Amino acid sequence: MKPHYEVAWNDIVSGLLQWQVWTRLGWQEVKRRYRRTVLGPFWATFSIGMFIGGMSFIWAPLFKTDVSSYLPFLSAGLVTWAFATALITEGCVTYTAGSGIITQLNFPYTVLNFMVVWRNIIVFFHNVLIVVIVILVLRVRISWETLLLIPGILIVAVNGAWMTLLFGMLGTRFRDIPPLIGNLIQILVFITPIFWLPNQLGEGHKVVTMNYMYHLIEVMRAPMLGTAPAKLSYAVTIMGAMLGWLLAFEVYARFRRRIPYWL
Amino acid sequence: MAFISVDNVTIDFPIYGAAHHSLRHTLLARTGGLIRREGMRHKRVVVRALDNISFKLQDGDRLGLIGHNGAGKSTLLKALAGVYWPDSGSIRIEGRVSPLFTSAPGLDADDSGFENIKTCGMFLGMSAEEIEYKAPEIAAFSELGEYLELPVRTYSTGMVTRLCFAIATAIDPDILLLDEGLAAGDARFAARAESRMQKFIQRTRILVLASHSDALIRSMCNRAVLMDTGQILAFGSIDEILDRYHRQNAEQAAVLA
Numbered sequence: 001m002k003p004h005y006e007v008a009w010n011d012i013v014s015g016l017l018q019w020q021v022w023t024r025l026g027w028q029e030v031k032r033r034y035r036r037t038v039l040g041p042f043w044a045t046f047s048i049g050m051f052i053g054g055m056s057f058i059w060a061p062l063f064k065t066d067v068s069s070y071l072p073f074l075s076a077g078l079v080t081w082a083f084a085t086a087l088i089t090e091g092c093v094t095y096t097a098g099s100g101i102i103t104q105l106n107f108p109y110t111v112l113n114f115m116v117v118w119r120n121i122i123v124f125f126h127n128v129l130i131v132v133i134v135i136l137v138l139r140v141r142i143s144w145e146t147l148l149l150i151p152g153i154l155i156v157a158v159n160g161a162w163m164t165l166l167f168g169m170l171g172t173r174f175r176d177i178p179p180l181i182g183n184l185i186q187i188l189v190f191i192t193p194i195f196w197l198p199n200q201l202g203e204g205h206k207v208v209t210m211n212y213m214y215h216l217i218e219v220m221r222a223p224m225l226g227t228a229p230a231k232l233s234y235a236v237t238i239m240g241a242m243l244g245w246l247l248a249f250e251v252y253a254r255f256r257r258r259i260p261y262w263l
Numbered sequence: 264m265a266f267i268s269v270d271n272v273t274i275d276f277p278i279y280g281a282a283h284h285s286l287r288h289t290l291l292a293r294t295g296g297l298i299r300r301e302g303m304r305h306k307r308v309v310v311r312a313l314d315n316i317s318f319k320l321q322d323g324d325r326l327g328l329i330g331h332n333g334a335g336k337s338t339l340l341k342a343l344a345g346v347y348w349p350d351s352g353s354i355r356i357e358g359r360v361s362p363l364f365t366s367a368p369g370l371d372a373d374d375s376g377f378e379n380i381k382t383c384g385m386f387l388g389m390s391a392e393e394i395e396y397k398a399p400e401i402a403a404f405s406e407l408g409e410y411l412e413l414p415v416r417t418y419s420t421g422m423v424t425r426l427c428f429a430i431a432t433a434i435d436p437d438i439l440l441l442d443e444g445l446a447a448g449d450a451r452f453a454a455r456a457e458s459r460m461q462k463f464i465q466r467t468r469i470l471v472l473a474s475h476s477d478a479l480i481r482s483m484c485n486r487a488v489l490m491d492t493g494q495i496l497a498f499g500s501i502d503e504i505l506d507r508y509h510r511q512n513a514e515q516a517a518v519l520a
Contacts, residue, residue: 021385028382032373105368105386106345106360175280257348261277 001254008253015110022111026118041126048078049130059195068138070197075134076224077194080217083124084156085185090116091164092171092178099263109259113164117157124153131224141226148223155219155237162244169255172262188213212240265358265437265468267320267343272352274313274338274493312338314493315352320469327480327501328473329508330490336473339490340364340440343471358437358468361387365442367427376411376418376426377402383430397433404459405429432463439467443474457482477505 015022034040052075060070091113095102098112135142171177192213193200201208208214215233222229299309313335320326328336341347342354344362362368367383374382380401384394402411405425407418415423464470464483474480480487480501487504489497489511497507 018385020391024382024385028371028374028378032371035373100366100370101368101386103341103346104344104362104364104366107386260346262279 001258003250003253004257005249005253008249008256011108011252011256012110012249015108015114018108018111019114022115023118025111025115026122029115029119030122041123042129044082044123045127045129048082048127049075049133052078052130052134055195063196063200065197072131072134072138072140072225073197073221074195076131076221077217079124079127079131080156080220080224081189081192081194081213082127083120083220084160084213084216085189086120086123087117087156087160088163088167089178089182089185090120091160091167092181094164094168095172095259096263102260103263109256110165113161113168116164117161120160121153121157128224135224143226145228146223146226148228149220152220152223152229155234155241156216158241159216159237159244162241162248165248165252166244169251169259172259173255192217212236215240265322266356267318267438267469267471268355269316269318269343270353270355272313272316272342272349272354273311274342274347275350276310276312278308278310312493313342313349316493316495317352318488318495318498320471322468324486325464325470325484326472327484327487327504328471328490329480329487329504333492334490335493336490337364337442338493340442340471340473343438344440356438359388359435360438360440361431361434361436361467362440363427363431363442364440366423367430370415370423370427372416373414375414376405376407379415379426380411380430383427384433387431387434389434401429401433404432432459436467438469439464439471441470441472441474443476480505 030041039046056067056071056074060067094112094116102109167181191207192211193208198208215236218233219229219237328339330336342349344360369383369386370379380398381394407422407426410418472483484501487501488495489504489508497504
């Protein structure tokens, strides 16, 4: 398939410019979750919270760590994990979920990608409540480094955007991809230091440093714990964002026009 | 000045996940585009939905698409809407295109009528201010009153059509693409829809309408094409084309009888 770079570029640019559409769609989606329920999207927050509460009492003694240092680590990590992986799993079904519009209208499909990212940012700000509570209760030291959470969210969001683009196309063409990715993520959660501390494997262990998800989590988790992320994590995730976008752009340029045929 | 220029357009649909045994039936079917098998051991199934289509339309043209189910009318409309890029050939369009197919694009059954006016309006290219300005008019025309506060899933089919219709006709396109389903709600609404439709159509420069209703085609179009298995069989005046279509039907019925 011949690449059409101009088409892909225009799609992405006009998709970004139509921020009124994708912010609205993202909010509508969250609002739908609120309807007819008391907690709405906070149900997800509640379930993560219960999980963290329960786990910390088992895992902290198991790892021989102190609950007051383990709990903030676990909650910040899990909340970030939920955000980053939702971008991937929901990214896989971006276009299949939008098939009603795609088969009726010619519009920048990236609007749907940005909508998925935006919606998950909103959901993250629901879930982050857990971390806030933990930090307040355990009086975790907050510092200026905490502000690094903002660029952290940005980095994960930009990474998430290319993932929704790439996995969105793959998931539409090959319907095995969404369940496959879902399974991989379930395994990844154990390989990535979320439940266990990265230094428990020893300093600079390959399983940790070679794991892209670890660095993605770190740029958001470290600031929430009042520390600055390692330079390596920034380098990896920023490089990853650029390479990922290049790859997604190339694939999008080649196959964007095929998406309606795949639905 | 709006125009549409369609040049030797061919569209093939790859069919994914079509099992071999179920295909035997499809291959024997009498309607639809030509089904072919390609690639290694003929595993790839392709349906030719449009086969070398060419025509030109300009300001004032109101084209009716006539043909059996699966003749390629809807695919042609969607190609004109820019949904499907042709595999070969080219489509050149000047002017703002507005499609009105099965429903308003972006319609969500869980959202209220008002929310959908906003969402669909945005998808159709209206700005937030434009929607703000036109919302009362859309609401009034839909005659849905307080129902607009309720989720669309509580609406009857006719009510949904009225809402979609009200939204889609509120914009000012140069080129309008319509796919049947215009029988909006009850008779009184249909009459009002008809008059609004006429007004709306007079404002648009080019209309392409796919329909099985002779009356609809006659009331809205000034020329027609007859389509069959993805090809254009004839291009001409409404009477000529409808005549040929019915003659063809009668012949087929005679053969089957």
